[in-house]
Amino acid sequence: MERSRKPVFTRLGRLLAVLGLAAAVSVVAMQGPAQSATIITVTQSITTPGLIRHQIDVHLPMNQFDAQGYINNGARIEVECWGDDPIADDLLPDCPRPGFSGTVTYSGSQLQGTPTGVHLTIVNLYERGTVLDEDIPDGDEIYIKARWIDDDGHVLKGTSSTVSGSF
Numbered sequence: 001m002e003r004s005r006k007p008v009f010t011r012l013g014r015l016l017a018v019l020g021l022a023a024a025v026s027v028v029a030m031q032g033p034a035q036s037a038t039i040i041t042v043t044q045s046i047t048t049p050g051l052i053r054h055q056i057d058v059h060l061p062m063n064q065f066d067a068q069g070y071i072n073n074g075a076r077i078e079v080e081c082w083g084d085d086p087i088a089d090d091l092l093p094d095c096p097r098p099g100f101s102g103t104v105t106y107s108g109s110q111l112q113g114t115p116t117g118v119h120l121t122i123v124n125l126y127e128r129g130t131v132l133d134e135d136i137p138d139g140d141e142i143y144i145k146a147r148w149i150d151d152d153g154h155v156l157k158g159t160s161s162t163v164s165g166s167f
């Protein structure tokens with residue numbers, strides 16, 4: 001009798017192993033394919049009186065799993081602040097990072113992977129008549145350019161609307 005039990009247990013073990021593998025494959029299949037970044041949204045707000053509060057938001061919609069995967073694998077966002085002028089726009093120094101001129105790169109822990117995608121929020125306070133005062137003595141027109149670069153080198157570009165005022 002022991003001979004007949006051994007093959008039954010072996011067959012039962014194989015059946016359980018196959019069912020376990022099938023369950024694992026179905027869980028992976030339900031996650032769906034990786035969602036690549038296809039849209040970038042860039043917004044800004046400038047508020048006064050007192051110190052000028054300048055907030056820049058960059059968002060790439062996707063699920064949280066993919067967002068965190070991009071961040072963990074080296075994706076980055078490059079940000080520039082620009083002054084809108086009739087003849088030639090000027091790149092603003094000290095914006096978005098005080099003490100630094102030119103393109104500023106954000107990556108790793110500076111980016112957030114959330115249920116709605118990748119987010120970058122930058123907030124700075126400036127004295128009136130300094131960083132965002134790009135047209136002296138006229139009104140100022142500020143806009144933001146952002147570039148998303150994933151670990152494969154794929155690039156998405158976005159530009160905010162222009163905010164006008166006396167900054």
